[in-house]
Amino acid sequence: MRVAYNEQMTELADILGEMAGLAGKAMERATQSLLQADLRIAEQVIGDHDRMTELSATAEERAFALLALQAPVAGDLRSVVSGIQIVADIDRMGALALHVAKIARRRHPQHALPEEVNGYFAEMGRIAVALGASAREVLETRDPERAAKLREEDEAMDDLHKHLFSVLMDREWSHGVAAAVDVTLLGRFYERFADHAVEVGRRVIFLVTGSLPSDLDSIPAK
Amino acid sequence: MRVAYNEQMTELADILGEMAGLAGKAMERATQSLLQADLRIAEQVIGDHDRMTELSATAEERAFALLALQAPVAGDLRSVVSGIQIVADIDRMGALALHVAKIARRRHPQHALPEEVNGYFAEMGRIAVALGASAREVLETRDPERAAKLREEDEAMDDLHKHLFSVLMDREWSHGVAAAVDVTLLGRFYERFADHAVEVGRRVIFLVTGSLPSDLDSIPAK
Incomplete structure (x- = not known):
């Protein structure tokens, strides 16, 4: 029973890791398609999204099978249920990368972004990809301290997002309403992509420790 | 065992129903605060959100306890795990209503909305509240046919959302970039509030039937 549980749990963890990897890759390429107005890369991100949908379904099925056949308790139970919740977060990360690619495609051959804000998105893209990689690492190592650091990485995203809004709201904005x-x-x-990566970290902390550190208790609603 | 399971499952379902009710109420008031630039109502929505966070935590705890103590199988197992997934969707609906109220508060005493688009938001608010009520009804009745109808209700939201964008993108838009x-x-x-209500319906279909009707299989990623 225990051997079967461990084997199946490893399989589930591998799928989650693969999904996080895909989400990061998708956001990396989506950012590239956005910054370079590259239709081919945008189409690639859009086409690759089916794989994420497949993996989500597979991960959920595996988790259900694990619960039904192994009836895990305590920490094992937390691992499986957290796994199901994590699927939803990573799936959403993939969908958000897809949205970015779709905007790049919709505006092609124009650039969706005015040159003025390219730097913001290059940096937001970099942070998003790093957060995707961190989420993957946290899923693989299950290190709660590493998981807690995801929140710090997200702060840089929040700052950039705020600055971006001040650029938009500035009277000097000359690129029109559509842009x-x-x-x-x-x-x-x-910003939401980053939030979901932080949420993955939060769930890993819960699955390992059974509770949430107090400073992570109340992530402000965004 | 069976009696205990039924009792605890009913409790969990009641909490989910209450959460859906709160999310609908929050969106109703948030819309009111937005349309009337009513700070008092906006503050009320923001203050009431803690209750949603509490209920989410309680619902997750109950579901974990159910899994650990009753080790349900088959349909019972699906019900509990779907319940955990539904918590995340309704929690998000509450957060989205909160965001609406926060924008109303930020712009007060000004109106956040140019009068030109008030009608759109009055209608989107009406549909969102109706979807919240439908989600609650579906959670209570577990009627898969009723659940499938949520998707139809969401179509009206998608149409409005598209029209709203065409108003925004129109060269006649005279309300500036900040608006x-x-x-x-x-x-x-x-739009996301409505999507999460549809997702609740989809999960109820799964928990009752064990599979998704083919036309619901691939809700387009938004």
Whole structure:
């Protein structure tokens, strides 16, 4: 029973790790397609998204099978249920990368972004990809201290997002309303991507320790 | 064992129903605060959100206890795990209503919305509240046919959201970039609120039938 549980749990963890890897890769490419107005890369991100949907379904099925056949308790039970919750977060990260690529595709051959904000999105993209990699690492190592650090990494994203809004709201903004709408949505997609990575970290802390450190208890609602 | 399971499952379902009710109420008031630039109501929505956070934590605890103590199988297992997934969706609906109220508060005593788009948001608010009520009804009745109808209700939201964007993108838009940014975010919050209600319906279909009807298999990623 125990051997079967361990084997199946490792399989589930591997799928989650693969999903986090895909989400990071998708956001990396989506950012590239956005910054370079590269239709081919945008299409690639959009086409690759099916794989994420497949893996989500597989991960959920595996987790259900684990619960039904092994009836895990205590820490094992937390691991499996947290795994199911983590699937939803990573799946959403993939969907957010997809949205970025879709905006790049919709505006092609134009650039969706005014040059003025390229730097913001290059940096937000970099942080998002780093957070994806951190989420993957945390899923693989299950290190709660490393998991708690995801929140610090997210602070840089929040700062950039705030600055971006002040650029948008500035009277000097000369790129029109349509570009402002795209920049608003894109900014939100990156910020939410980062939030979900932090949530993965939070769930790993819970699955390992059975509780949440007090400073992580109340992540401000965004 | 069976009696205990039924009792605890009913408790969990009651909490989920209460959460859906709160989310709908929050969105109703948030819309009111937005349309009337009513600070008092906005503050009320923001203050009431703690109750949603509490209920989410309670619902998750109950579900974990159920899994650990009753080790349910088959349909019972699906019910509990789906319950945990549904908590995340309804919690998010509450957070989105909170965001709406926060924008109303930030712009007070000004109106966040140009009068031109009030009608859109009155209608999006009405649909969101109806979807919240439907989600609650579906949680209580567990009627998969009723659950499938949530998707139809959401179509009206998607149409409104699209129209709203065409108003924004129109060259006639005379309300400036700051208002456009608010309208973009607000439109997205209502649309996502509706998506999560649809997702609740989808999960109820799964928990009752063990599978998803083919036309619901692939809800387009938004």
